Structure formats: structure tokens, C-alpha cells
Amino acid sequence: MQLDKVVAFHKALADPTRIRILFLLKDGPLHGQAIAGKLGLSAPTVTHHMARLRQISLIKGTRDKHTVYFELDRYFFEQNTKALLQALFDTKETDRQSEGDKMNQNDRLWHSVIANFFTKDGKLKQIPAHRKRKLIVFEHMIQELKIGEKYTEQQINEHILRFHEDYCTIRREFVINHFMYRDHGVYELNPRQMWADWRTIGG
Numbered sequence: 259m260q261l262d263k264v265v266a267f268h269k270a271l272a273d274p275t276r277i278r279i280l281f282l283l284k285d286g287p288l289h290g291q292a293i294a295g296k297l298g299l300s301a302p303t304v305t306h307h308m309a310r311l312r313q314i315s316l317i318k319g320t321r322d323k324h325t326v327y328f329e330l331d332r333y334f335f336e337q338n339t340k341a342l343l344q345a346l347f348d349t350k351e352t353d354r355q356s357e358g359d360k361m362n363q364n365d366r367l368w369h370s371v372i373a374n375f376f377t378k379d380g381k382l383k384q385i386p387a388h389r390k391r392k393l394i395v396f397e398h399m400i401q402e403l404k405i406g407e408k409y410t411e412q413q414i415n416e417h418i419l420r421f422h423e424d425y426c427t428i429r430r431e432f433v434i435n436h437f438m439y440r441d442h443g444v445y446e447l448n449p450r451q452m453w454a455d456w457r458t459i460g461g
Contacts, residue, residue: 263439263452267314267338275299276307280330283317287327314338315436333454337436341451364457368394382422393435393456396428400437400447409445414438 270276278297282288288296294304308328311317315334319326371394375383382399386392399421403409409417411429418425429445432438435454438445 263314263338263436263448264342267316267341270310270314270316273307273310275303276311279304279307279311280316283328283330287320287329289325289327293328315434334436337452337454341449371395372398376421380421385422385424385427390456390459392431393454393459396431396435396437397453397456399428400432403447405447405449407446411443411445414445 275297279293282293282296290301290304290308293299293308294301297304308317308319312319315331316338317328318331319328321327367390371386371391375386375391375395376398377383382395386395399418403417414429414432415425418428422428432445433440436448436452437454439448
């Protein structure tokens with residue numbers, strides 16, 4: 259089991275300054291200079307902490323001309339906080355029963371997306387614009403990769419090329435959406451609990 263992401267997430271939160279930054283951002287986006295002023299920190303110190311928070315996808319940045327505004331990324335925050343709990347504890351039986359109908363609906367959506375976006379010989383026609391369908395497509399594409407096995411960037415490129423020519427975009431999306439973990443050009447699948455889960459997205 260790939261634990262590096264889980265450990266990195268909790269280590270990043272084990273710092274009072276980063277916790278204070280998250281509390282500041284819960285009220286809305288702020289740029290680095292504003293964060294430094296509110297917390298009495300130097301610009302390099304803020305840059306260091308923001309880099310750690312961005313590394314584990316707790317915040318995201320939006321550029322407005324020459325200024326970057328930071329805000330909380332609630333989706334990935336929730337995914338990371340649930341990952342350890344889901345890995346350690348079984349879902350309650352009552353939860354399984356209440357989700358029965360959703361599973362059937364999800365199965366139908368899965369098969370519909372695969373049929374609509376892939377040709378009969380398995381080629382991806384286009385990358386979906388809708389996030390939910392995009393994640394289904396990516397999850398389908400990594401099914402033949404194995405958890406615990408390490409892959410070079412070239413191996414991942416060749417795997418993606420079996421489906422679509424834009425291997426750079428798709429390889430990047432694999433990492434952004436936590437399907438894969440990248441370390442110095444080596445790629446490894448994350449545990450399923452850490453993947454961006456299309457089943458939790460409405461629409």
C-alpha cells in the first residue's frame with residue numbers, strides 16, 4: 259500500500275502556521291502578501307508553507323495579472339481526510355444498504371461513458387469536458403496498471419498512447435487527480451481510497 263501521500267498530508271497539517279493559513283483561507287482567497295501581513299510572517303516563509311499545502315492539493319492558486327490568489331481546495335481536502343478512515347475501517351452495513359441504488363446508477367453511468375467515449379477497439383475519442391465523466395475515463399485507463407509496481411515516465415506514456423495521443427495531458431491528470439504518485443520521474447498507483455472519486459460528484 260502506498261502510504262507516502264497519507265503521511266505527507268498529515269505531516270503538512272502538523273504545523274500551527276499552516277493551520278492558521280487554512281483558517282485564513284476559509285473566508286475566501288488571499289494573496290501571499292496579505293497572508294504574510296495577517297500572520298506577521300516574511301514572504302519567503304509564506305512561500306514555503308504555501309508550497310507544502312499546494313503539494314498535497316489542500317490549496318490551489320489563481321493568477322490575476324502578476325498576483326496569485328490562494329484558496330482552499332475543498333474537494334481534495336475531503337478526499338485526503340477520508341482516505342485514512344476508509345483504509346482503516348469498514349463501511350457500516352447500514353451505509354452499504356442505503357447506497358445500493360446509487361451503485362446501480364453508477365454502474366449504468368460507467369458503462370454509458372465507456373461506450374460513448376471509447377471506440378470498439380479501445381481508443382479514446384476525446385477527453386470529456388465534464389469532470390465526472392473525465393474521471394471515469396481515467397479510472398478505466400489505469401485498470402491494467404498494478405498497485406505496488408513502479409513505472410517510468412516512458413512506460414506511462416506508452417500505456418496512455420494505447421488510448422489517446424495526448425499523453426502529456428493525461429499523465430498530468432493522473433497525478434492531479436491522485437490516481438498516481440510521481441517521485442523523481444517514477445510513477446506508482448495510489449491506493450484506490452486516494453483517487454479522485456467520480457461517484458461523489460453530482461450531475
